[in-house]
Amino acid sequence: MNQGSVIYTISGNRSWKEVEGNIIMKVHITNLYGMGGAAGNAQQMTAGIAQKEFNYHELGIYKYPMNSDTPDMLRTRLDGIVASVSHGDIVIFQLPTWNGIRFDEVFEEHFRGYRGLKKIFFIHDVPPLMEKKLFGELERYIAFYNRADLIILPSRNMAEYLQAKGLTVKKIVIQRMWDAPVDIDLTKMPKFRKRMNFAANVVMYPRPFVQNWNSDRVELAVTAEPGNYAWADHKNIHFLGWFENESALAYALRKSGGFGLLWHDDPVWIEYMKRNACCKLGTYLASGIPVIVHSSIAEADTIRRKNLGLAVDSLDEAVNQVEQMTEDQYNRMAQDVDSFGNLIRQGFFAKKLLTDAVFQLLYD
Numbered sequence: 001m002n003q004g005s006v007i008y009t010i011s012g013n014r015s016w017k018e019v020e021g022n023i024i025m026k027v028h029i030t031n032l033y034g035m036g037g038a039a040g041n042a043q044q045m046t047a048g049i050a051q052k053e054f055n056y057h058e059l060g061i062y063k064y065p066m067n068s069d070t071p072d073m074l075r076t077r078l079d080g081i082v083a084s085v086s087h088g089d090i091v092i093f094q095l096p097t098w099n100g101i102r103f104d105e106v107f108e109e110h111f112r113g114y115r116g117l118k119k120i121f122f123i124h125d126v127p128p129l130m131e132k133k134l135f136g137e138l139e140r141y142i143a144f145y146n147r148a149d150l151i152i153l154p155s156r157n158m159a160e161y162l163q164a165k166g167l168t169v170k171k172i173v174i175q176r177m178w179d180a181p182v183d184i185d186l187t188k189m190p191k192f193r194k195r196m197n198f199a200a201n202v203v204m205y206p207r208p209f210v211q212n213w214n215s216d217r218v219e220l221a222v223t224a225e226p227g228n229y230a231w232a233d234h235k236n237i238h239f240l241g242w243f244e245n246e247s248a249l250a251y252a253l254r255k256s257g258g259f260g261l262l263w264h265d266d267p268v269w270i271e272y273m274k275r276n277a278c279c280k281l282g283t284y285l286a287s288g289i290p291v292i293v294h295s296s297i298a299e300a301d302t303i304r305r306k307n308l309g310l311a312v313d314s315l316d317e318a319v320n321q322v323e324q325m326t327e328d329q330y331n332r333m334a335q336d337v338d339s340f341g342n343l344i345r346q347g348f349f350a351k352k353l354l355t356d357a358v359f360q361l362l363y364d
């Protein structure tokens, strides 16, 4: 019998179809619209994998100035977002929504009337750890995180750090890395060359280590259109161009060869990168080029253990190690990166955390 096509009267004038949504548990995931860049793409990518692979339902949120809403407008907006949610469902919140902590708090509170609803917080970034002026807000963020039934965090280091500051959520899933579902030709191996590629917008957000690049022995290649930049004059710096599309970027990096550099010289970010997961790392590994990372970053041990590149304490050390490397050593590394990169290109980090989170929530 095809129940989906028949309306059963079960009590009074309510039909089977009307209560169907309450019987079958749904998993929802929030997705942010109106925000570009690595942070916006990370939300779109995760929600895309969740919908395509697991049939999770999207709750779309627009990035907007929350203060432009009156309390009534905000309530109406939130009612619209949560319209498909029923008692007993699971909601994965991709956080922050980048609409400010007040929006995140009010949004979570809007789910309180739902019986048996469970909340998973997937923490992409912790704003108080990214900007010195926001550090005082950490306590408020952690109090908010404590409302989750399960929390997904970028690294074990982040979990330990937040626990020391008051995080009490018992169920924790560790993300480790960002995926980069790109399409590239794996038959052409990246070339061994004394070059470090840096994939970020260095024109809009100048980086001191880029502007002070002084190595004649190792070239720095940046993702910027060629131009007359005073900081690049007479320097060993190459311009790769800017890429809107992640596959085009991965292709350009693979063609460029050499290494992918994950680096920061801002002390707040050096500290943050001990605990967060950077999109760039996924981008490099998906493209197939070995990476150079600081030895303090969360995934440094994985880079060493799986022969995915170099974990160093300074750029000078990186330059020396690149200089001393043989072509054979590089080619072995590039092969190991291509093998590991399958996880990233096929979205396995997201697939794993999206299922582990629901499984641990209901099983453990």
Ligand SMILES: O=c1ccn([C@@H]2O[C@H](COP(=O)(O)OP(=O)(O)O)[C@@H](O)[C@H]2O)c(=O)[nH]1
Residues within 6 Å of the ligand: 038, 199, 200, 201, 223, 241, 242, 243, 244, 245, 246, 249, 277, 278, 279, 280, 281, 283
């Ligand atoms: O030509 C480029 C260079 C970089 N990026 C993107 O910018 C990200 C890096 O940006 P950011 O440094 O803000 O992110 P993080 O690595 O710190 O997460 C990369 O992973 C790419 O997705 C891009 O779209 N086009």
